Each structure stands twice: as structure tokens, then as C-alpha cells.
Amino acid sequence: MSWWNTFTTPSGFWNPLVWVLIFLILVLLSYLIWKRGESSYKKGGMQTDPFLSGYGPESKEALHVRAGNIYWGFASALKNYYSLLRKIHTGIVNDYVGWYIGILAMMLFIYFLWGGF
Amino acid sequence: MSWDYFLNHSPALIIVIPLLAAFATPLIGRFSRKAMYIWITASLALTEIFSIILLYGVHTGGTMVYVMGANPYNLSVPPDSGGIPVRIILTVDSFGAFMAFTASTVALAGGIYSIACEHSQTGQEKYYALLLLMLVGMLGMVLTGDLFNFFVFLEINSLASAALVSYRIDKGVAVEAAFKYAIISSIGALAFLFGVGILYGEYDALNMAMIAQRMKFTDLDKIVMALFTVTLAMKAGAIPMHYWVPDGYGKAPGGISAMLVTASQASLYGVFRVSFTVFGLSANTLTLGWFLIILGVLSMFVGVTMALIQHDIKRLMAYHAISQTGYMLLGVGVGLATLGTAAFNQYGLAAMEGGIFHIINHAMYKGLLFLTAGAVIYRVGTSDLNKMGGLAHGMKYTTIFFMIGALSIAGIPPFNGFASKLLIYESVYQFNPLLSIIAMIVSILTLASFVKVFHSAFMGPKIYDVKEVPKSMLIGMCILTFFIILFGLFPNIAMTYLVGPAAKALANPLEYIARVLGGGA
């Protein structure tokens, strides 16, 4: 196994150099396709503004989605799961110790039951 | 003073250099700030060089044994001791050297980064002394061959880390985090010491090799096994004992957050060392392996789902650190569960290699991400993602570094996270397809959550008029980026020289035991 060789996994292989080569070729291809496109496009005209039923575009500051609103749907779909997790994360130092002691006791129990052979 | 001399004494020198540097730092800092920076950087670089010497020594000569205070230096079993290893014995096998390399690389990056990042803070000489002591703790944990010595270095590590977490008092919130971290790590260390006491009472030995050889696996040993594995898994930040991780990582200064990742991994090393070397020969490794696998899967899933809803940039990354620790526990856990069966050579060893490869990858990219988060906080002054936006206009290099780190943690080729994740997916799929599918879903969610960070912090209209961060912070990030790209493009370098030997050394405790008890020959 020398350093530039293919990296073998249990049922496959992985060679980053080949991947990068193919990636570069694909980038080149897409550039060529892009180059064949319409070239009369001008920056800064009416073409670039989004069309919102005739209303003027909002300012960019107002359109920026803040972090708290991203994945709102994901969080509200899993509402029960997250409310459980929020309940567990109390932030009280006694609970931190309690979880540790609890898992310790549980593992003692499990090792005694199944770890004995 | 020849090459052989440095090679033979490197296990001690790698611990002594940062220790000496730590104790001299307050004295030098009293005279000149600049001299102190040079001193810190030089000692960290020297430690890094010695970690490479250690890797070379282990690669050419096998497991190294170094006995403190003995004549000659490798006399682990003196002729008049009756076959019992005496004194403090450092035992460096490939896995230990691998961890030492990881720790000292991240410490080098974090130390250089801190020079500019903490420039205006007071009490800097204590900061750097503690930073070096934290490195000493990590190196000692991964290089020692003695359980009590492991406890001492564990305590050095956690005390120094807790003090560093509280470094920026931040209206008391950082101190609250440090208090919680110190309480939970002290009680864990005491539980570990209790286990060491039980083992000493049973087998009259503190040396790991000696205990492993004498192990009879009585009921008392099961108690010790629970104490050791649960404590060290807690210190590594596995769910459901992870509560200190977001607090500690989230409130530490940028460079320290990166180093806390490797500090947790030193505890992870402890889990693996204890389960393979000390208990691996006699215990039921299937139970132990499933314990690690279940912890790993829980950590992966709960960590990443908690990360998705965070709005504090460092807390979010801390939850990702938990989630990535899950991959390592999963990979090595599969290796442990199949240890000794035919399946081990089929896919178990590959799973272990994947888990261990993920350790160094995670240290590099999560270190880089924490450094970029620190850079963002350095310029913007807040860690709340809701208040950020448009930073890419001013901080071009930081944005590029963040993108590299984020793509790497999400397992996008050709960065290094992909290679280790691929190994874990393929080998775990053969063990149990469900686990592998969960791992892939977690990877997708990781990408989703870093898209969120990238969008809300770096994209969008210009809100803050920020400049690029100072040079020393960029150099710190550059060091870690170099390794990410190196291991990404040439995974075989890491596989041949670092990961493969480490996995084999971990899976074969008999060689470790023979080296220590063989009188150090």
C-alpha cells in the first residue's frame, strides 16, 4: 500500500485523486456548456429583479433568513421529541451528576447479568 | 547526544518539554510578552517534532517502554523485583503515538491561534502555562502504561481545562460552565481512582500489562469495568452523560475549544485502552462492544438533532463534537464486539480502522471549525447566530477555512471526513445494516446543520463591517487545514503510517503485555 495508491475498504475502494480528476473534468464540461448560453445578459437591469406580483423587491436585509428560523419546519415536525430533549437538558449540576451515577448503576447491573461468561 | 539518544528518550522528553515550558512561562512572561510568545511557540513546535520522532520510533522498533528513574532507561522488570514491573512505566504503542501526534498538532495550532485571539486579555502567562499543562495531561494519558499515573494525568488535564474554560469570565457564565465541568470530571476521576484501588487490592499491581496478565475476571472486576468504561465514556462526552460538553466547549476561548476536543479524545483513548488491553483478554467483549455501540449510536443521533436547533455557534459545534464522537465509539465498538471471531478479520478490523481514522480527522476538522468560530466571535463580539450575517464580505480566508471544515465534517469528498466515514459505513453495514443507515442519516443532518451556520453567519447582506482576523489566527487555522487536505487527498499516508498500525496494536494486547513484562528488551 503506497501513499498514492487506491485506498481499499472492505467491499470497495476510494481514490481521491481520481475523484478530483473527474470533478475537474466535470467542472470544465459545465463551463463549456455555460459558455454556449445566451451572452446578451446585462447586469443591473430590470432582468435581475424578482417579480412579486408587481410589487417592488424588498430590501436584502429584510429577506435574509435568520438562524432561528432555519429548519423551523423540521423542529416543529419533531415537536414531541424536542420537548422531551429540552426537558432533559435542565442545566442543574445535580442532574449532571445524577445521570452519570444512573448510567454507572445501570452498567453495573448489565455487566453482572450478561458480562459474566 | 546522538539520534539514538533522542529516539530512546522521546517518550519522557515529549512530556518533559511542555511541562518545563509551562513552569517557566510565568517567569518569562514577567519580563517580556514577546519572549513568552516565542517560548510558547517554540516549545509547542518542539513537542510536535518529538511526537513525530515517537511515531518514527514506534514504526521502526515496535512498542517502546520507558521507565522513569531506571538504569538503563527501559528496565521495566529489574532482576531483584521478582518479575513485577516497578516504577512509573511509560508504554508507547502505535495507538498511543498516534494520539500524541493528534494532541500535539491541535495544541500547536491552538497555541499559535491564541497569541492574537487572547492578545488583549489579562493574565496571559497563566493562560499559556495552563494550556501547556493541558497538553501535558493529554500526552501523559495517552503515553502512560500505569493506571494510577493515568488518573494523575487525567486530573491534570481536567483541572487545567476547567481553569481555561473559565478564563473569559463572561459575566460569570463561563465560570458556571467551568464549575459544572470540574464537578463532573472530579467525581468521574474519583470513581476511576476507586476502580484502580480495587484492582490494586486484587492483583497487587498498577501496571496495565501486569493487571491484564493476572486478570481473573471476578465479580469485583466487573465493578471495575463499569467504573472505568462509564467514567471515561462520560469524559469523552457520550450521550446521555454529555451535558458538560456544550457548556464547556461553548464557553471556552477559541483555541481551548479546539484543544478540549483532543482532551475528550484522550479519554476516548482511555475507554479503548481499558476495554482492549486491560479487559480484552478475559472479559466478554461482545457485551462491552455493544455498550460502546449503543452509546455511539445514541451520541450520533441525539447530538446531531440537538445541534440542529442551536443558535449559539459554539454550542452548535459542541453538539456536533458529541455526534462525531459517536462515530468513533461505533467503529471501535464494532471491532470490540467481533474481537476474536472470524468476522473480525472480515470487517471488524476495518471498522476499528475507520473509528481510529475518524479520531484524527475529527480532531483536525472540528479543531478548525472551533478556530473559525473563535475568529467570528473575535470580530463580531457575539456568539449568537441570530445576530450574525454577511461575514463573508470581510473575512474571506475565514470563510474558506470554515467551508473546508464544514465539508469535511459532513463527509463530502475529497476531504478527510469522507474516507473514515466510508470505512465505517461499509464495515458496520456488514455487522448490522441499521446502524450504518443511522450513521448515514446523521451525516446528512450534519451537512444540513452546517449549511444553516454557513447561511446565517457568512451569507447574506453586509451587517457588520469586519476585517480579516490577524495573521497568527490564520496560521493556526492553516496548520489544521493542511492536515485535512493531506489526509483527504492521500488517505493512504494516514492509513499506512498512523491508523493501520494503531488499530493492529489495539487489537493485539498480547504484544503490549509481552513488551512490558519482558524486561524492556
Add this chain to the structure above:
Amino acid sequence: MLLNLPFITVVIIMALGLYAMLFKRNLIKIVIGLSLIESGVNLFLVSLGYRNGGIAPIYTNAPSTNMVLPTPQALTLTSIVIGVATTAMLLSFCMVIYRHYGTLDSRKVRRLRE
């Protein structure tokens, strides 16, 4: 039975310490609980090395050579030193927390959660 007495004490001390850490809401009391557990572990280590009728393992003017094991005592000493450092650090954290939060109640010292 008499030789088991130290081990029974160890269990009682550690149980008391755990009780304090789990159910007491004052941060200083939590630190006290930690110190109690530490004392329990130290007592456990020292009792491990005891031999019936043994004397302290020092050769100066010793009446006999029947000595207790010195290694657990060295371990205990190290653990005590570490314990001093831990306790001092935790108590100074408590002081800073009190100055900024105005309370030492662990139910109120939780600005970090989720």
C-alpha cells in the same frame, strides 16, 4: 469483622457524599459532597494497604519489619494533593459565581441549558 470496619466506613462516607451531590442545592454543599467522596476513596486506598499489626513503613528506629504497604499511602498522598487543588479551584469558582449571579442555588445557576 473489625478489619472490615474501615470498608464499611468507606461505603457510609461515599454514600453521604453522593447524597450531598445529588440532592443538595447549594453549590458549596455540592463541593463538600465531592470532598466527602474523595475522603472515602482515600480511606479505601489506605485500608487496602493495612497489614494486621503492621507499623508505618519507615526504617528509622523501627521496632520490627512487619510494615504496612507503602504504595497505597503514596497513592493516597497524591490523591490528597490533587483533591486540595480541585477543592480550591471549585471554591473559587463558587466565589466568582456568587459575585456575578448573587446566588449559589444550583436551580438558579443555570444560564446554560438545552
Add this chain to the structure above:
Amino acid sequence: MSKIVRTQASFLYTFILIFGFYIVAHGHLTPGGGFQGGAVIATGIALVVVAYKFDEIKRRIKKTSLTAAEGIGLLSFIIAGISGIGVSFFYNWLANSGLLFGESVPYGINPGYLNTAGTLPIMNLAVGIEVLGGLGVIVLYMLHFVKGGEGNAA
């Protein structure tokens, strides 16, 4: 505190220091050693701190000298360890050499000789200096809040 306490404290302070250094110096012969002796010395500092007003203590005991003692003690300990690196780290090259602390010890029960044990007494001394500095600083900082500081840390 009252005048009686203050007089007693400054009288006892010397004796506590002497006793502490005795424990440090005999660390290789009797129970005790660097940490215990240093802790005894730090109790002397604590006694003075309890007895006097905070401003007076600040004049008598300097924080900077204590932190310097801490650093010097740690450095000399590690240098004592490194000095044996020709053979191995922490190698006791002074023992049985006939130099400082270099006398050889007779086997078996003996009254104990101060001039033995090689680098161990040097390390004890270093640890003693370090611990008196470290614990002294801790005591000073903690009592700073109680006595002289902002006064809101009860």
C-alpha cells in the same frame, strides 16, 4: 483581631515556619515531605492573614513573591528530574555518589541519616517551596474577598 491574638500570631509564625521547613528537610527520613511541610508553612500564612487587617497583610506578604516561589519551586523540581536524563528521566544520580546527599544508607533498621537519598531531598525542597507559594496565594486570594475585598462574598 485583638492585640493578644496578633502578638501570639506573630510569635507563633516563626515557629510554624521552622516546623514546616523541618518537615520539608526530613522528607526522606520521616513521614511528611515537600507537600506536607509546604502546607504547614501555608497555615502559618493563614494564621497571619486571620490575625491582621488586610492592608497590613498586603504590606507583609507580597503576592508576587509567593507566585515567584511557586514558579521557582516547580522549575527546580523539574530540573532536578531532568538532571538525570543522561540515564533516564528522574534518575537518582546523586544517591551513593558521595556528593551532596550522597551517603549510602545501611540496610535494615537504622536511625536515619540526613545526608542520604540523592536527588529526593532536593525535590522535596522544591515541592516545599512550590506548595508554600501555591497554597499561600490561594489563602490570600480567598481571604481577600472575605476581609478586604468587595465584601459581598460571604
